[in-house]
Amino acid sequence: MPGREQGRATPSPDTGAVLAVRDLKIGFRQEGQVTPAVKGVSFHIDKGETVALVGESGSGKSVTALSTVQLLGDAARVEGSVKYLNREMVGAPEKVLRDIRGNDISFIFQEPMTSLNPLHTLEKQLGESLALHQGLTGDKARARIVELLTRVGIRDPETRLADYPHQLSGGQRQRVMIAMALANGPDLLIADEPTTALDVTIQAQILELLAELKAAEGLSMLFISHDLNIVRRIADRVCVMKDGQIVEQGPVEQIFANPQHEYTRMLLAAEPSGLADPVPADAETMVATKDLKVWFPIKRGLMRRVVGHVKAVNGATLSVRAGETLGIVGESGSGKTTLALAIMRLIQSDGPILFLGQDIAGWTSKKLRHLRRDMQIVFQDPFGSLSPRMTVEQIIAEGLGVHGIDKGQDRRKLVAEIMAEVGLKPETMHRYPHEFSGGQRQRIAIARAMILRPKVVVLDEPTSALDMTVQVQIVDLLRRLQQKYGLAFLFISHDLRVVRAMSHKIMVMRAGEVIEQGTTAEIFDSPKDLYTRALLNAAFAGAE
Incomplete structure (x- = not known):
């Protein structure tokens, strides 16, 4: 293999392990105390083998992976043994670690834009x-x-x-x-959630590429994920982590067919299921478009003349009734979010946009203001959309003041009521976003939208950054709120499992075009377009 150094150590003839972790304990010093993150973890990876670490956020997966080459920083206290080809990494000199990092042991992280220098x-x-x-x-x-x-x-x-x-x-x-x-021809590749942020078709391509490279290069791999469907497709053995401990490990077939630990069974069962509640026959149409277009001009030359257009959305026709969810699916760049932003009149577009029967396409910002409370949006990354300098109470209540709808009312009482409704403890309203988990932050974002009692809500990838168990909770919450308040949802996602559980109708987009739409049953059971079939095949490959 190109780039291989001569004279490297070989696996122990006794264990054959490329990486052997024994009784690993990791804690982080903070204000004179050590908070444990990993509590006595042991596992090994043989040559040519893929071992998956699975578990929810905070279980210790990534911390365990980073400890292999001591990348945890000065605040970490590491005990136990981590041996790479029989060489101890815990306490190894910095020069030895530098030679191994990126050379013998390489990492692939979840979000490449944070790892690549712009x-x-x-x-x-x-x-x-x-x-x-x-x-x-x-x-x-x-x-x-x-x-x-x-x-x-x-x-x-x-x-x-x-x-x-x-x-x-x-x-x-x-x-x-x-x-x-x-x-540099590594022996061990550590892939930390390498496909989480990708479309299903791209996920499938990356997983196939990793499998090919593993076979061709003789690589060993530590694969970290919270998505058991992906783990099933790529791993040889699985280690299930919870609260810093491995609660169960074994061959992938054994773990999936006959899980022994209650937590493993819970993870395997954590998949959005069921179907959306039926929409009343007399439900009013909340929002509709006809041949909606969003074209961005391409300007070139000294005079910046328009030489063409990027057709981000090229003729979208849809309607959503009260209590109904339209799932919008497609790869990144297909126009999903652009379409939703145009419907909410946050970007310019051509074509009628009917909101409660009124064409709002030509309305001014001032005229639209009184409608804004009826049209809300929940974003993919709640941590990015919640101000870190505001308490939860301030975040949730902000819209009340903006729209002047809390006059004469106890604002704190309204916040407490909506927090309880979305499954948050009202007594935590004085805290800041960083003090909550990812799922709790998404509940805060939902509460911020719901306190205004909107009629239409855009949900832009609201579950993609969440653990599988938390995804199920958020889907159940959204269904309950929709049923109670008759909400119309525009649900944007690349996760077709969640889309199937949430949606009454589905629109499939590609390169700005609506290539297929119909009921959820029609799209999933009898897709007509080849692209729709490719999306479904990529999403459910390997599922039993």
Whole structure:
């Protein structure tokens, strides 16, 4: 394999383990106290084997992975043993660790945009690793970079060397991260939630690529995920983590067919199920569009003349009634969010937008203001949409003041009522967003929208960043609120399992075009378009 060093240690003839973790304990010092994060974890990874660490957020998966090459920082206290090819990593000299990091043990992280330098080209970023570990520069380095990009499926790699990360799609960026991880021919690849932020079709491609590379390069892999459907497709063995401990481990077939621990059974059962409640026959149409278009001009030349258009949405016709959910699916860049923003009159568009029978397409911002309380949105990342400087009470109540609908009412009482309704403890309203879990933050975002008693709610990937068990809770909450208040939902997601559980109707988009729409049963049971079939195959591959 290119880039391999000579004279590396070999696995122990007794264990054959590339990585052996024994009684690993990790704690973090804070204000004179040590908070335990990992509590006596033991597992091993053999040559050519993929071991998956699964569990919910906070279970200790990523901390365990980072401890393999001691990347936890000065606040961490690590005890126990982590051996890579019989060499102890706990307490190893920094020089030894530097030689192993990115060379013998490489990482692929969940969000490549946080790992790739936005100011450096692909050639420079890949070249740095090759120069550091192999001494390759100039034409030799360039040839190796082209070889790596070709290996991970980047088309015409010679033309992409000068590109920056923002010029690549999410799937392409993840492929570049994989190329960087493979650059020096590692023995062990650690993939930490590498597909969570990707569309289902891109997920399937990345999983297939990792499996191919593992077989071709003889790699061992530690695969970290909260998605058991993905784990089933890629892992040989599974370690289930809860509260810093491995509660169950074994071959993937055994864990899925006959789980022994209650927590494992709960994870396996944590999948949105059932169907959306029927919509009353006389339900009023809340929002409708006809041939809606959102075209962005392409301007070139000194005079910035319009030479064409990016057709982000090219003729979308839809209607959603009270108590009804329209699921909007498609890959990134298909126009899903753009369509929703146009319906909410947050971006310019062409074509009628009917809200309660009134065409609001030409309304001014001032005229729209009184409608804003009736049209709310819940975003994918609640931590990014909640102000870190405001308490939960201030966040949830902010809309009341903006719309002037709390006059003469006890604002704190209204906040307490809506918090209780979405499953939050009212006595925590004085806290700040960082003091809550991901699922709790999403409940805060839902409460902020629901306190205004809207009629239409856009849900833009509201569950994609959440653990499977929390996804189920949020889906149940949204269903309950919809049933109680007759809400019309526009539900945007790339997770077709959640879409099936939430939606009455589904619209499939690709490159700005609506290529198919119908009832949930029609789309899932009898998809007409090849692209819809590809989405469904990617989403449910490997499911039993």
